[in-house]
Amino acid sequence: MNDLRISDLTAGYRRRTVLTEISAHVPGGGWLGIIGPNGSGKSTLLKAIAGLLRHEGTVLIGGRPLHDTGRRERARLLGYAPQIPQLPPGLTVTDYVLLGRTPHLGPLGREGRTDREVVGRILERLDLTRLATRPLTELSGGERQRAVLGRALAQRAGVLLLDEPTTGLDIGHAQALLDLVDELRRELGTTVVTTLHDLTISAQYAENLLLLADGRVAVHGTPAEVLTPAVLTDHYDARATVLTGPDGSPVVAPVRGGGAGRSSEVGG
């Protein structure tokens, strides 16, 4: 039901084509990591999947095109947390995360016990409980980012698109967030698509990685197939060694350049 199929997707902005003929399939409950250098089209791909950009080709969720669905049903099928969200002024963290429950509310539009429980659990898992009554505008960057993701998770959509979800989060909060997403995937069969610059973290959580280069699929496969030193050099112009982590997934270790002898001497 949460199967996501993208076929020959070509999309862009006004007269500028950014993505060319992208195809990918993420089975229900799968996790696809979109990676690629700056400007390669990762955010554009998420926007196009979310139906926010005009495109050619098809995006099917559970075999149906998104534009065939009403607003409320669409919000149950697909949740999207953009990289730079517009935040409504004057809301507390709880009010804002509760907005994610909108597609599930009854005819009077009032939240019930289940909605408050779902939100309460998410706030707890994202370490936001003590900030629950604070206005969004008075949060730090990482706290605000967690609230934005909390809202997307509260939506309990079948397909979850997360654009750079860990930007601005410290390592512990990033892990807590990705673990929570992984739990939703396992328990509810949520299909997840993320863009992440941290390749090691991408490899730990995503089952498959799709590397975009200049708006086209350059490499697509398991993390071990995609994250090779040759790929990192070719597509990122990066020097890196790829190690194997304790869980067997690839760990990308950058190698310093520029005559990299380590010196303890500073100055003369």
Ligand SMILES: Nc1ncnc2c1ncn2[C@@H]1O[C@H](COP(=O)(O)OP(=O)(O)OP(=O)(O)O)[C@@H](O)[C@H]1O
């Ligand atoms: N609103 C817009 N109008 C016109 N061009 C845009 C717009 N947004 C992005 N672009 C262009 O589309 C291309 C892809 O941008 P996109 O944001 O999808 O890249 P990205 O891979 O997510 O990059 P980054 O890693 O830097 O976040 C870039 O060349 C960018 O300049």
